Amino acid sequence: MSSIATEVLEAQPFSRMMGARITRFQDGEAVLEIPVRPDLLQQNGYVHGGVLAYAADNALTFAAGSVLGPRILTAGFGIDYLRPATGTLLRAVASTVNSSRKQALCRCEIFTVDAEGTETLCAAAQGSARLVDRPDPPD
Structure with a gap:
């Protein structure tokens, strides 16, 4: 796994708040994990759809970043x-x-993992990321 991927994720305050971590980052692939906490649930006790969308967005973009x-x-x-x-x-x-x-198209599957380690597919996403031509943001 690349330390640059971990550094990029840790530089995102929202990702730190979510408790996200990169567990795989290699050519064309990325895996993002988020521990499920009570504050990430919606009113019926399921993980909020916005959390799933965040996971898809970042995993897709990290997979694209691994090639771009x-x-x-x-x-x-x-x-x-x-x-x-x-x-x-x-x-x-x-x-x-x-x-x-300048651009990459990526797919993502999002799984829930239970206490025994069993994975269940709960969402699927597809998206793209593109290179940006701009100076580095200010510190």
Whole structure:
């Protein structure tokens, strides 16, 4: 796993608040995990759809970044919620489907993981990220 991926994720205050961590980052692939906590649930006790969307967005973009480099932004993505998310952990597994010099198309499957380690697919997403031509943001 790349330390640059971990540094980029840790530089995002929202990602720190979510408790997200990168557990795989290699050519064309990324895995993002989020421990499920009570404050990430909606009124019926399921993981909020916004948390699933965050996981998809970041996993897709990290998978794209593994082939394009760190100077990218999400261009767009769509998500399908397949079943309510429960469990102790969310695992977003993303891979690059196609890439050019400036853009990458990626797919992501989001699983819930229960206390016994059993994975259940709860959402699927597809999206793209593209290189941005801009100076580094100010410190």
